[in-house]
Structures are given as structure tokens and as C-alpha cells.
Amino acid sequence: MSRPVPKPGILDIAPYTPGKSGAGLHGRVFKLSANETALGPSPKAVAAYKAAADHLADYPEGSTRLLREAIGRAFGLDPARIICGAGSDELLTYLANVYLGPGDEAIHTTHGFLVYPIATSANGATNVIAAEKNLTADVDAILKAVTPRTKLVWIANPNNPTGTYVPFDEIKRLRAGLPPHVLLVLDAAYADFVSRNDYEAGIELVATTENTVMTRTFSKIHGLAAARVGWMYAPANVVDAINRIRGPFNVSTPASAAAIASLEDTAHYRTAQQHTEQWRAWLTEEVGKLGLEVTPSVANFILIHFPQSAGKTAADADAFLTERGLILRALKNYKLPNALRLTVGLEEANRLVVAALAEFMERK
Numbered sequence: 001m002s003r004p005v006p007k008p009g010i011l012d013i014a015p016y017t018p019g020k021s022g023a024g025l026h027g028r029v030f031k032l033s034a035n036e037t038a039l040g041p042s043p044k045a046v047a048a049y050k051a052a053a054d055h056l057a058d059y060p061e062g063s064t065r066l067l068r069e070a071i072g073r074a075f076g077l078d079p080a081r082i083i084c085g086a087g088s089d090e091l092l093t094y095l096a097n098v099y100l101g102p103g104d105e106a107i108h109t110t111h112g113f114l115v116y117p118i119a120t121s122a123n124g125a126t127n128v129i130a131a132e133k134n135l136t137a138d139v140d141a142i143l144k145a146v147t148p149r150t151k152l153v154w155i156a157n158p159n160n161p162t163g164t165y166v167p168f169d170e171i172k173r174l175r176a177g178l179p180p181h182v183l184l185v186l187d188a189a190y191a192d193f194v195s196r197n198d199y200e201a202g203i204e205l206v207a208t209t210e211n212t213v214m215t216r217t218f219s220k221i222h223g224l225a226a227a228r229v230g231w232m233y234a235p236a237n238v239v240d241a242i243n244r245i246r247g248p249f250n251v252s253t254p255a256s257a258a259a260i261a262s263l264e265d266t267a268h269y270r271t272a273q274q275h276t277e278q279w280r281a282w283l284t285e286e287v288g289k290l291g292l293e294v295t296p297s298v299a300n301f302i303l304i305h306f307p308q309s310a311g312k313t314a315a316d317a318d319a320f321l322t323e324r325g326l327i328l329r330a331l332k333n334y335k336l337p338n339a340l341r342l343t344v345g346l347e348e349a350n351r352l353v354v355a356a357l358a359e360f361m362e363r364k
């Protein structure tokens with residue numbers, strides 16, 4: 001060997017490709033491709049981030065204690081059962097690093113978040129894909145996919161990029177049907193946007209089992225994606241294991257200061273919830289009126305399905321919208337080549353997208 005060779009499996013991983021962030025030919029660009037909040041972060045979070053710039057020479061407090069305590073207060077949780085990460089992606093990676101190795105299997109669903117197969121493969125474990133029903137995770141299919149090698153189940157609830165969710169009764173049935181040594185990962189990145197009586201992010205299940213974790217993020221409703229902060233609520237045994245491999249200073253001081261301030265700005269949070277709910281409903285209805293199918297979403301984005309006829313495909317629509325500075329997410333690598341994902345934006349962007357789609361559908 002004349003040069004270092006990655007472990008088996010690494011070079012089979014397709015790198016994660018983020019949504020396009022801009023390609024406007026004329027003037028303004030509306031980035032509606034990454035599920036970022038339309039309203040931006042709380043001004044208090046921005047102020048806290050800037051104030052932390054006076055202390056950049058100091059290492060962060062290694063256990064992110066102040067943020068864990070703030071999350072504990074906000075959600076009524078024991079801070080000792082919380083771990084913070086540089087985005088929830090980091091925590092998902094840690095879970096795979098701790099629980100998966102060669103010969104193990106991890107299950108995700110057909111249109112599961114792409115970070116899951118990457119984290120699984122990076123540890124030499126095998127991805128097992130459970131079929132969905134109506135673009136929704138199917139508990140029976142997941143349970144059927146379990147083998148003696150299964151170690152972990154990844155499930156985003158609500159799921160990205162489909163926007164669908166699994167009711168809490170079904171999540172509990174999933175947990176009850178999985179062997180106790182299988183870790184169930186509930187990725188609740190979009191929990192803040194759900195207003196359904198039969199939904200729960202998973203706190204109760206984490207509190208009452210030794211094999212379920214819930215991850216959350218400050219990247220979506222809190223508008224702090226650039227700061228990279230996520231957190232996980234987990235049983236003590238999982239917290240202990242993760243803390244043994246966690247980077248000792250994995251969350252930066254400005255990022256955790258911003259997250260704490262954001263948690264305290266409940267008015268901003270509620271405004272973002274209301275904005276999302278209102279415009280998600282509007283977009284679903286208006287896009288539907290154009291004759292395009294929209295998957296009902298409980299998150300801050302919608303999934304739009306396009307015909308396969310020449311000139312009217314998702315790829316055609318993507319090109320048409322991009323030319324007008326409207327950037328949506330193409331989903332070929334999510335096995336949804338006939339769909340585009342649209343993040344709920346500000347009123348102006350939402351109206352521009354609907355107008356452009358109307359023009360797209362009418363053109364010859």
C-alpha cells in the first residue's frame with residue numbers, strides 16, 4: 001500500500017449533499033431548500049452569541065451544563081439525562097459509533113434521513129431498509145425487518161423529506177415489539193412544528209425505558225442552524241456510554257449561549273410555530289389547486305409531487321423555479337425523483353413559489 005486506505009465500507013458511502021443554496025440568475029434568491037426557519041433566530045439569541053465573542057480564548061464548559069439545565073427547565077427533564085452536540089447530526093453519529101459495528105444491522109425506512117445510512121456504514125454495519133406505507137414509516141414493516149443482528153432502529157418523527165409522522169401509540173407499539181437490546185432512536189428535529197393530539201416526541205418513552213433516545217435540534221424552529229446545536233434525551237446507560245467518546249468541548253460557548261437565550265424567548269418560538277402552521281396550510285392548498293399532489297405535512301416543509309410527462313417533471317420544475325431565484329430541494333438521492341421539497345418561507349417567498357408553479361403548470 002502506497003497510501004492510507006479507509007476502513008471497508010467508507011468509500012461506498014455517497015457523501016451527504018445539502019440542498020442548493022443559491023443559483024439566482026437575476027437578482028434575489030429565496031432559499032427554500034434546507035428547512036431553515038423563515039423568521040430567523042430570536043434577536044436575543046443573536047445578542048447572546050455576539051456577547052460570547054468577548055470570551056473566545058476560553059474553552060467551553062465541557063459538559064454544556066448551562067444549556068442542559070436550560071433544556072431541563074424548558075422540558076421538565078433531568079439535565080443529567082441530556083447530552084448536547086454540535087447539531088443533532090453529531091449525536092446521531094455518536095450513537096452509531098457506540099452501538100454499531102461490523103456484522104450489526106441498523107434499520108431505517110425507505111425515505112429516511114440520509115445521515116442514518118452514512119452513520120451506519122461508517123461503522124461497518126449494514127443498512128436494512130423497511131418499506132413505508134403512504135410515505136409514512138410502517139411499524140409492522142420495521143418489526144418484520146428485525147433479525148438477530150439488528151442493533152438499532154432510526155426513525156425521524158416527523159420524517160424529512162416526507163413530512164409525515166407516526167402517532168405515539170404506534171411508536172409505543174414499535175418499542176414494545178423490538179427486542180430490549182435494540183436501541184430505538186427517535187429523531188424529533190421537527191417536533192416543534194407538530195400540532196396533533198396523537199403525536200409525542202418521545203419523552204415519556206425515553207423516561208420509562210433503557211433503550212430509547214430522542215434527539216432534538218436548534219437548527220430548525222430556533223433558527224440556529226449555523227451555530228450547530230442539538231441535544232439528546234437518553235437513559236443513564238446511554239448517556240454514560242456516549243460521554244466516553246464525546247468530544248470534550250463539542251458545543252461552542254457562543255452556540256450554547258445562543259441556544260439558552262432562544263429557549264427563553266418563548267414568544268419568538270410561538271410566532272414561528274404559528275407562521276409555519278398558517279403558511280404550511282396555505283401552501284398545501286394553493287399548490288394542490290394547481291393540480292399537483294402534496295403529501296400532508298406536519299413539519300415546516302411540504303413535499304410536492306410532479307407528473308412524469310415531458311416538460312412537467314420535478315426536474316423541469318426545479319430548473320424553472322431556480323431560474324426565478326426560488327430554490328427548492330430536489331430529492332433524487334432520497335429516492336423521490338418525481339418530487340420537490342419546499343420549506344415554508346416568508347409570505348413573499350411563499351406567494352412567489354405558488355405564482356411560479358402556476359406559470360409552470362400553464363406553459364405549453
Ligand SMILES: *Cc1c(COP(=O)(O)O)cnc(C)c1O
Nearest residue numbers: 087088089113160189217219230
Ligand atoms: C435538520 C434535521 C436534523 C437536524 O440536524 P442538525 O445537525 O441538528 O442541524 C436532524 N434530523 C433530521 C431528519 C433533519 O431533517
